[in-house]
Amino acid sequence: MAGELLRLALGAVRAHRLRSFLSALGIAIGVAAVILLTSIGEGTRLYVVSQFTQFGTNIIAINPGRSKTMGIPGVLGGSTRKLTIDDAEALTRIRGVEVVVPVTMGLGAVELGGRSRSVTILGATPDLPVLWRFGARQGSFWPRGDPRQGGASAVLGPKLARELFGERSPLGAVVRIAGGRFRVVGVMQPKGQMMGFDVDDIAIVPVASALRLFNQDELMEIDLVYANARDTARVEAEVKRVLIERHGDEDFTVTTQEAMLDVFGNVMDVLTTAVGAIASISLLVGATGILTMMWIAVGERTSEIGLLRAVGATAAQVQAVFLAEAAALATLGGVLGIAIGLGGGLLLRLVVPGLPLETPLRFVLAGLAVSAATGLVAGVGPARRAAALDPIDALRAE
Amino acid sequence: MIRLVDICRTYDLGGNPVRALVDVTEEIASGEHLAIMGPSGSGKSTLLHVLGCLDRPDAGRYELDGRDVSALDDDALSLLRRHTIGFVFQSFHLVPRLTARENVELPMVFAGVPAAERRERAMAKLRAVGLEPRASHRPDQLSGGERQRVALARATVLEPKLLLADEPTGNLDGASGRHVLEILSRMNADGLTLVVVTHDPAVARRARRLIVLRDGHVVFRGSGEQIHEAVELLSTGDGEGDAAPAPGRP
Numbered sequence: 133m134a135g136e137l138l139r140l141a142l143g144a145v146r147a148h149r150l151r152s153f154l155s156a157l158g159i160a161i162g163v164a165a166v167i168l169l170t171s172i173g174e175g176t177r178l179y180v181v182s183q184f185t186q187f188g189t190n191i192i193a194i195n196p197g198r199s200k201t202m203g204i205p206g207v208l209g210g211s212t213r214k215l216t217i218d219d220a221e222a223l224t225r226i227r228g229v230e231v232v233v234p235v236t237m238g239l240g241a242v243e244l245g246g247r248s249r250s251v252t253i254l255g256a257t258p259d260l261p262v263l264w265r266f267g268a269r270q271g272s273f274w275p276r277g278d279p280r281q282g283g284a285s286a287v288l289g290p291k292l293a294r295e296l297f298g299e300r301s302p303l304g305a306v307v308r309i310a311g312g313r314f315r316v317v318g319v320m321q322p323k324g325q326m327m328g329f330d331v332d333d334i335a336i337v338p339v340a341s342a343l344r345l346f347n348q349d350e351l352m353e354i355d356l357v358y359a360n361a362r363d364t365a366r367v368e369a370e371v372k373r374v375l376i377e378r379h380g381d382e383d384f385t386v387t388t389q390e391a392m393l394d395v396f397g398n399v400m401d402v403l404t405t406a407v408g409a410i411a412s413i414s415l416l417v418g419a420t421g422i423l424t425m426m427w428i429a430v431g432e433r434t435s436e437i438g439l440l441r442a443v444g445a446t447a448a449q450v451q452a453v454f455l456a457e458a459a460a461l462a463t464l465g466g467v468l469g470i471a472i473g474l475g476g477g478l479l480l481r482l483v484v485p486g487l488p489l490e491t492p493l494r495f496v497l498a499g500l501a502v503s504a505a506t507g508l509v510a511g512v513g514p515a516r517r518a519a520a521l522d523p524i525d526a527l528r529a530e
Numbered sequence: 531m532i533r534l535v536d537i538c539r540t541y542d543l544g545g546n547p548v549r550a551l552v553d554v555t556e557e558i559a560s561g562e563h564l565a566i567m568g569p570s571g572s573g574k575s576t577l578l579h580v581l582g583c584l585d586r587p588d589a590g591r592y593e594l595d596g597r598d599v600s601a602l603d604d605d606a607l608s609l610l611r612r613h614t615i616g617f618v619f620q621s622f623h624l625v626p627r628l629t630a631r632e633n634v635e636l637p638m639v640f641a642g643v644p645a646a647e648r649r650e651r652a653m654a655k656l657r658a659v660g661l662e663p664r665a666s667h668r669p670d671q672l673s674g675g676e677r678q679r680v681a682l683a684r685a686t687v688l689e690p691k692l693l694l695a696d697e698p699t700g701n702l703d704g705a706s707g708r709h710v711l712e713i714l715s716r717m718n719a720d721g722l723t724l725v726v727v728t729h730d731p732a733v734a735r736r737a738r739r740l741i742v743l744r745d746g747h748v749v750f751r752g753s754g755e756q757i758h759e760a761v762e763l764l765s766t767g768d769g770e771g772d773a774a775p776a777p778g779r780p
């Protein structure tokens with residue numbers, strides 16, 4: 133019976149192609165908008181998550197200053213201690229911690245002979261490859277030692293190396309970095325953009341040397357990699373305990389990778405809800421189209437309804453006929469909308485090649501389900517009207 | 531098969547009651563062929579609708595196959611129409627976007643007959659009315675006579691006991707009208723109870739029994755051969771009830 137009703141419904145929809153198309157257009161546009169927006173949202177989410185997690189997920193970042201919500205660091209807190217390499221060394225003693233990388237950063241020129249290139253200069257330790265999960269392609273980082281001692285070794289990003297040395301090997305060469313003399317001991321693997329900056333175009337030097345070059349007395353960040361994801365809470369607590377012990381106050385901010393992903397997840401949830409709200413408005417508009425169309429159809433086909441009753445259709449069956457028709461109409465709109473949404477996505481990718489787009493199958497299925505449901509809801513009124521018609525009056529209508 | 535006792539049906543037309551049927555008492559035997567005549571507005575269609583369980587009388591008793599129909603609810607009446615009663619209308623009432631076969635299948639759709647069986651039975655009925663080659667044509671590709679034959683096939687596809695025809699030849703020319711009437715006669719000969727509303731004496735004459743309505747009253751009862759009396763009665767425009775013999779008699 134259900135399949136038969138659907139066949140009847142599709143026949144009725146087909147009988148007025150243009151009209152059906154127009155009345156389903158609202159749903160189609162709504163579904164297309166949802167598919168497109170959620171595809172961009174999902175693509176963005178996956179892109180950002182992949183950016184975060186390319187470092188691995190067992191990472192804790194410590195930054196100087198109390199977290200942003202507490203105001204400007206040092207202004208309210210009073211005695212803000214600096215975040216130092218000694219702090220980083222103290223953290224290495226926490227159980228389960230694999231590496232601790234003290235990090236600072238600045239802009240400076242890297243010079244070789246007559247050539248000069250202005251790049252980001254990163255102060256770090258030879259443990260950086262453990263944190264980043266990629267390391268030197270050529271040569272290697274300088275040997276591990278006391279990070280408080282600087283050194284005159286540098287690792288270059290591949291792009292920087294190519295710009296300065298061309299096809300020659302930079303290993304062993306001496307370059308000037310922000311005024312200091314460094315010997316090139318390694319070239320990084322190419323990586324491209326990472327968190328929005330070009331890691332192929334940087335110079336990495338020992339963190340103590342970098343602090344000296346930039347005349348800084350404080351680290352920008354300490355990154356900590358721990359072995360086991362289950363330890364997140366404990367490691368975080370111990371980091372705080374150790375640093376509070378050293379600083380006498382919580383004048384720093386600890387961010388776990390998990391927390392960052394959570395925050396991001398919350399942001400995406402809010403966005404998804406907003407998109408959903410917009411979508412439901414457009415579906416409401418679409419539903420009005422279906423409602424109008426079905427109302428007209430019931431009026432036009434009054435004598436047909438009378439005939440159906442005369443050949444033995446119950447009121448409920450007549451209602452089901454029109455409900456099926458409304459649902460079929462809306463689902464066709466949904467199919468159209470999905471096609472437009474996916475097509476629009478492809479088009480958008482041609483225009484904006486970098487745009488992350490991802491359309492999970494469940495979005496498509498949800499689009500179909502929601503349009504069918506919208507059709508059913510929109511069809512209830514007209515279908516009830518059809519079912520409530522008096523058979524004689526209906527037959528008389530011509 | 532059918533027993534009507536003091537059936538009344540009054541319509542309310544903007545406060546004015548229109549008495550479409552007044553105390554109609556009638557019996558129709560199984561396998562009978564009854565013609566209903568009468569001037570326009572005399573209540574013929576109303577009587578047919580009451581017989582067909584499409585309309586409910588305001589008063590009186592209607593027994594169909596020994597069951598008191600007046601007590602049934604809407605769903606039960608739908609089932610009764612589906613399986614026991616077939617309708618044929620002057621204006622055919624075919625669904626324009628469905629083919630002839632699909633139109634014939636329609637009652638079976640609501641009866642839940644499986645698709646393959648439906649198709650087979652519809653084709654058999656179309657064959658019986660001589661329209662098998664036209665099975666995939668839509669109503670607008672068929673002549674009036676062919677449309678009415680499709681409607682006949684549809685009305686009888688679930689093998690009802692009672693066929694009700696309201697001016698079945700009213701929209702047809704002589705030849706196609708006769709064709710339709712021959713099919714009706716044949717069905718009646720096969721045991722189908724047939725009630726035909728008509729203005730046409732040639733149609734009424736074929737019936738075994740004949741009644742004439744005027745202003746909702748049965749004013750004449752006779753056999754098909756007494757058609758001349760009926761026509762005379764209709765043309766004089768009087769004869770209130772006097773010519774009507776006792777109900778239940780041919």
Ligand SMILES: Nc1ncnc2c1ncn2[C@@H]1O[C@H](COP(=O)(O)OP(=O)(O)OP(=O)(O)O)[C@@H](O)[C@H]1O
Nearest residue numbers: 541542543548550569570571572573574575576577
């Ligand atoms: N739904 C209705 N509402 C109001 N009045 C009605 C309704 N149906 C029928 N009538 C009235 O009841 C009376 C009988 O109508 P009916 O249709 O039975 O006549 P009929 O004999 O079939 O006429 P015709 O030969 O023109 O078809 C008429 O006066 C008609 O106007």
Ligand SMILES: [Mg+2]
Nearest residue numbers: 574575576696
């Ligand atoms: Mg009539």
